[in-house]
Structure formats: C-alpha cells, structure tokens
Amino acid sequence: MLRYVTTNSGKVREARAYLDGVEQLDYDYTEVQASALGPIAATGAREAYRHAGEPVLVDDSGLFIDGFEGFPGPYTAYVEDTLGIETVQRLAASELDAPQRAAFRCVLAYCDGDEFAATPDPVDREDRSAAAAAGVEGVDEDRVASAADDALPVKLFYGSVRGRLVEPRGDGGFGYDPIFEHDGRTLAEMRSNEKNAISHRGRALAKFAEWFEARSVG
Ligand code: ITT
Ligand code: NA
Numbered sequence: 553m554l555r556y557v558t559t560n561s562g563k564v565r566e567a568r569a570y571l572d573g574v575e576q577l578d579y580d581y582t583e584v585q586a587s588a589l590g591p592i593a594a595t596g597a598r599e600a601y602r603h604a605g606e607p608v609l610v611d612d613s614g615l616f617i618d619g620f621e622g623f624p625g626p627y628t629a630y631v632e633d634t635l636g637i638e639t640v641q642r643l644a645a646s647e648l649d650a651p652q653r654a655a656f657r658c659v660l661a662y663c664d665g666d667e668f669a670a671t672p673d674p675v676d677r678e679d680r681s682a683a684a685a686a687g688v689e690g691v692d693e694d695r696v697a698s699a700a701d702d703a704l705p706v707k708l709f710y711g712s713v714r715g716r717l718v719e720p721r722g723d724g725g726f727g728y729d730p731i732f733e734h735d736g737r738t739l740a741e742m743r744s745n746e747k748n749a750i751s752h753r754g755r756a757l758a759k760f761a762e763w764f765e766a767r768s769v770g
Contacts, residue, residue, distance in 0.1 A: 553573070553575060553606055553607070554571060554573075554574050554575070554606075554607045554608075554609060554764075555574070555575055555576070555577035555600075555604055555606055555607065555608045555609070556571070556574050556575065556576050556577065556608075556609050556611065557577045557579050557581065557596070557597070557600040557604075557608050557609065557610045557611075558576065558577075558578070558610075558611055559578055559579075559580055560726070560727075561576065562725065562726030562727065563611050563613075563753065564576040565744065566744060566747070566748055566751070566753050566754065566757070567609075567611075567753070567757055569744070569745065569748050569754075569757075570748075570754075570757040570758060570760070570761040571757070571760075571761060571764075574609075577600065577604055577608065579600055579603060579604070581595075581596035581597075581599045581600050581603075581610065582595070582596070582599055583596065583612075583626075584596075586626060587625070587626065588625075588626070589612045589613070589614055589625075589626060589657060589658075589659040590659050590661075590708055590710075592612045592626060592659075593610045593611070593612035593659040593660065593661035593708065594661045594706045594708060596610040596612065596661065597609070597610040597661035597662065597663040597704075597706045598663055598703060598704045598706060600663070601663040601664065601665060601704060602704075606664075607662070607663070607664035608662070608663055608664070609660055609661070609662050609760065610660070610661045610663075611658060611659075611660055611753065611756075612626075612658070612659050612661070613628070613656065613657065613658040613659075613752060613753065614626055614627075614628040614656070614657055615628045615640075615654055615655075615656055615728055615732070616654060616655045616656075616657060617644055617648075617652065617653075617654045617717070618652075618653040618654060618655075619644065619647070619648035619649075619652060619653070620644070620647075620648075624640070628728070632727060632728065637720070637727070637728050637730065637731050638720060638731070640717070640728075640731070641717045641718070641719065641720070641731040644717045645717070651716040651717075652716055652717040653714070653715075653716050654714070654715060654716060654717055654732070655712050655713065655714050655715070655752075656712065656713050656715070656728070656732060656751070656752040657710070657711070657712040657752050658710070658711045658712070658751075658752035658753045658755075658756045659708055659709070659710055659756065660708065660709040660710075660711075660756045660757065660760050661706050661707070661708055662706065662707045662708075662709070662760065662764070663704050663705070663706045663707075665704060666705070667705055707763070709756045709757075709759045709760040709763070710755075710756055710759075711751070711752040711753060711754065711755030711756030711757070711758075711759070712752045712755070713734055713750055713751050713752045713755070714734070715732050715733050715734035715735075715739075716732075716733050717731050717732065717733070718731055718732075718733045718738065719731070720738070720740075721733075721738045721740065721741055722737075722738045722739075722740030722741035722742075723740055724739075724740045724741065724742060724743065724744070724747070725739050725740045725742070725744075725747060729747070734750055735750070739751065
C-alpha cells in the first residue's frame with residue numbers, strides 16, 4: 553500500500569485524484585535545513601520509509617516570490633505559521649513593484665526500499681529544467697542514490713505553477729491558495745480538479761502516477 557506522508561490533509565485530498573486508495577501517513581519526518589525542496593523531500597522519504605516499512609511518497613512544497621529571491625521557499629510552512637498569508641501578501645505588495653510574481657513548487661519523493669535501475673529513468677528535459685528552476689542541486693544523485701553509501705534509492709518528481717500574489721479571494725483549497733492567483737483566479741477560487749489541472753502538486757502527481765503505474769505493471 554502506498555502511503556502519502558504528510559501532516560497536511562489538504563495535500564492528500566488532491567493526491568487521491570491521481571492515486572486510487574492512497575492512504576495518509578500522518579508522520580512528521582525531519583525537515584533538514586536546505587535551500588531547495590529536493591534534498592528535504594529525499595531525506596524525508598528515506599526516514600519515512602524506514603519508519604513505515606511500506607512504499608512512501610513525501611511531498612515538500614513551497615512558495616518562491618521572485619522579488620524576494622525565492623523567499624520563503626523551504627520556509628513556506630514556517631512563514632505561514634508565524635506571519636500568516638495575508639502578511640506575506642501585504643509585505644510583497646509594499647516592498648515590490650506590482651504585480652508580485654511568484655511560483656509554487658512541489659517535489660514528490662518516492663521510496664520503497666528497491667533499486668530503480670531496472671525501470672526507465674523518467675528524467676526528461678522538462679524535469680531537468682523544473683529541477684533547475686527549483687534550485688535543486690545534485691538532482692541525479694538524489695533520484696537514484698549511489699551504491700557507495702547506504703542511502704535508500706529515492707525518485708523525485710517536480711511540478712510548478714507560476715502566478716502572482718493578490719489580496720485573499722476564495723475559500724477552497726488550503727494554505728496560500730487565497731492569495732495565489734493564476735490566470736485570473738486564485739487557487740482558492742478553483743474547484744479541486746481545476747486546481748489539480750494547473751497546480752504544482754497536480755503536475756508532479758501526474759508524472760508520478762504515470763511512472764508508478766508502469767512500475768506496478770512491469
Ligand atoms: P507536511 O510537511 O507534513 O507535508 P506542510 O503543510 O508543513 O505539511 P510543507 O512543509 O511542504 O507542508 O510546507 C508547505 C507550505 O506551503 C505550507 O505552508 C502549506 O500550507 C503551503 N502549501 C503547500 N501546498 C500548497 C498549495 O497547494 N496551496 C497553497 N499552499 C500550499
Ligand atoms: Na512540513
């Protein structure tokens with residue numbers, strides 16, 4: 553059984569649209585200090601797999617504000633808890649020239665204790681540029697850990713969406729959705745399936761689901 557490792561039920565609700573029968577594992581893995589999401593998710597997936605002993609998918613996401621050089625990035629959850637999303641939006645509006653452009657990014661890290669050498673490597677141009685855009689370094693090393701250390705192999709899948717920060721609108725979704733506008737609507741003004749179709753998480757989940765199905769069949 554595949555476990556979606558998160559304390560955030562909003563993430564799991566969105567994942568169910570791509571992964572039949574996926575179950576939430578409410579496990580707070582150690583979030584290592586890093587400037588990019590990839591290493592945080594990869595380390596978390598190894599820890600969660602060792603804890604669960606079953607296939608796990610870890611989801612690390614973040615808001616990267618262009619004018620703040622990508623802040624809050626890996627600190628997005630901390631900033632939500634401390635400042636709150638409305639303060640983030642007001643800070644961006646007061647400090648930056650409008651519009652306040654930003655990206656939401658998601659990295660999914662999969663670990664099931666097996667080697668991935670026998671499966672086709674899903675790394676493609678789009679993944680590489682998404683990884684580069686997410687500031688993920690050593691991405692190939694992270695995708696399939698080297699045999700030299702005892703680290704468990706982890707596969708990473710990336711998704712991102714661009715938008716701009718606006719005063720809060722809408723009551724769907726979770727987190728920063730009310731202040732993140734894409735194509736004229738905030739993510740909180742979209743239905744779940746509409747958000748999934750364009751969102752950072754939806755894009756990463758679509759890539760993962762395709763790979764995971766092929767892996768299960770093959
Ligand atoms: P887990 O670490 O337990 O999965 P979390 O909510 O702390 O739960 P992250 O560490 O990945 O998740 O932090 C992500 C931050 O970004 C957090 O503040 C979320 O509310 C926010 N976030 C993630 N995905 C989002 C989305 O689709 N829409 C709006 N905000 C989102
Ligand atoms: Na977290």
